[in-house]
Amino acid sequence: MEMVAEGELSQGMRMPTVREVAGALGMSPAGVAAAWRELVDWRVLETKRRGGTTVLGPALPRRATRYDVMMKASEGIPLNLGHLTPDKSILPPLDRAFAAALRDARVHDAAPAPISEMLREAVEPNWPFQPGFMMATHGGIAAAELALQTSVRPGDRVIVDSPTVSRILDILESLGARAVPVTYREGGPDLGELRKALAMRPAAFVYQPVGNHPTGWSVTPDWIRQAADLLAEAHMPIIELVQAPLMHAQPWLSLGTRLPRIVVHVHAYNFFTGTDLRVGVVGGSDYYIDRMWQKLTFSSGWVSRILQNALAFQLTDPGALNSLRTYVETCRQRHGTMLDSLGRVGFTLPRTDGPTIWLPVPDEYVVTNQLSSRGIVVHPGSYFSPAPLASDHVLINGAALGGGHDMVAEAIGSIISGMFRRSSEIIDL
Structure with missing residues (x-):
């Protein structure tokens, strides 16, 4: 990568074969091939069948x-x-929400918590199943990304509903994972396609049980029953993303009612609060969500209690609820x-x-x-x-x-x- 960045290996230059490089460096061909694949992932090299491997240019950061x-x-x-x-122009006002959020005695407490008491009390009673672990994230997409980052490795297959949230596809590409689409029909993702996708030994399943973006469709109780039977022996996270939960009448459906040990259920609220109060809540599997929380603690990436409590106020105060x-x-x-x-x-x-x-x-x-x-x-x-x-x-x-x-x-x-x-x-x- 340094040689390409410095111009020693120029754009368009044809690279020697894997065997030639392995022989020159005293390495195994498998080790060189693995390095070549990584350079291809970084878009430094390009490999074509019968065309050999050529230099594309300096490494570019992965983009959404x-x-x-x-x-x-x-x-x-x-x-x-x-x-x-x-x-x-029609969003509910936030001034009272932030004023109320600042009254929490734990504001500025240095000890992080996965979710503030006020926010948990606001969302848990309406959660579609009893969660083993709950935490706040910087929006719903951030929660889905975190769940995938802590469960998926390069080369893994991940089942996704199709069509799906475009950002999910960008995230999977950035992780080097392969999306396996399952068609979202009226009533839920196609169960026949899901059965075939499960035979590919996927690392995760991401779908939208309520208000699929972009079709607007939701799953039915019958779909939940049949899908739970298909997934009963799965050893992977089932990531359920709900982009605009409050647009849809309760009860919200979830595979967590049948498979709580592996379901990571995500609610995004910024459609109702605006882009500057971007808070999502994730609840479900204590195993998978604890991994997400541990990842956040490395960089103090947890969500401000002020933001969490402002959302809690919007979801519980009578006047805010009317708005x-x-x-x-x-x-x-x-x-x-x-x-x-x-x-x-x-x-x-x-x-x-x-x-x-x-x-x-x-x-x-x-x-x-x-x-x-x-x-x-x-x-x-x-x-x-x-x-x-x-x-x-x-x-x-x-x-x-x-x-x-x-x-x-x-x-x-x-x-x-x-x-x-x-x-x-x-x-x-």
Whole structure:
């Protein structure tokens, strides 16, 4: 890596074979091959079948590729309907929450705790099963990343629901793990595909039991029963990520009711509190979550009690709860209004709790590019799957708009009508 960075090995240079390097260094070919694979992972070298190994250039840090692309796609675009971010103009106020958080006698206590007493008392009564261990994290995605970091090694296979949260796919790539997709159908991830995926000896299973992002679907009690039977002998973490729990009516379903020893259940709350109060809660398997907690203690990465207690206040204070319920109801109304507007231009879509809308389109890149030229951002469906999907989709945050739903729907409808019209003209020619 140093030789490439310093120019001794130039970009495009063809490298000697593994056997030649092993002979020159007095190493085993297997040891050299392992080093070559690591350099390929770092994008320093590239190996092609029949083409040998060549130098690509200096090592580049791993990036959250999908996240970077989605962020850049929204730069300078007035109307962002792609990101799952709350409309800050309608978020419940936080001033009373932070004032209450500071009254905790343990604020500034040097001894860390996995979760503050106030936050545990706020969330545990509504947890979908009795957790063996609970802790707070810097958001739901941070919890999922931590669970994967402490359980998955390079080369491992990890089962994921498909489509899924794009950040999960970025995390798996950064870990050098291979995502094994299982199609999320109405009612839950496909059980036949899950059975086949389990035969590959995966290191973890990541899925969304409630409000799959981006489809909005949730599992059913029957799915929980059948999946629990399939996973009864599993020796791996089952990581359940819920991106917007308060949008969905309780009781929330979880495999933790059947398999508490291996389930890591995650709730993210920043959709209801805003990006600066980014707190997630994870509860479930004491074995796997204790490993997550121990990892955090190396770098004092635990969550401030002030942030935890502010979230607890928002979830328990009567006045704050009223504001939160109003916010959730507004998001649901906006989501329903967007579905109605799309229905008027010809889309028949399932009624989910939102906030996401998974819209089928003939060509996701034509739709996203043309909407972008009109000042509207939506994201292509391919960003949410590790493998090609059966059909093209775009993701819309159905709760983002306070008005103008018909305008957005008509823009999408006109783009698709134009695509069909051009196709018809080509066929006639």
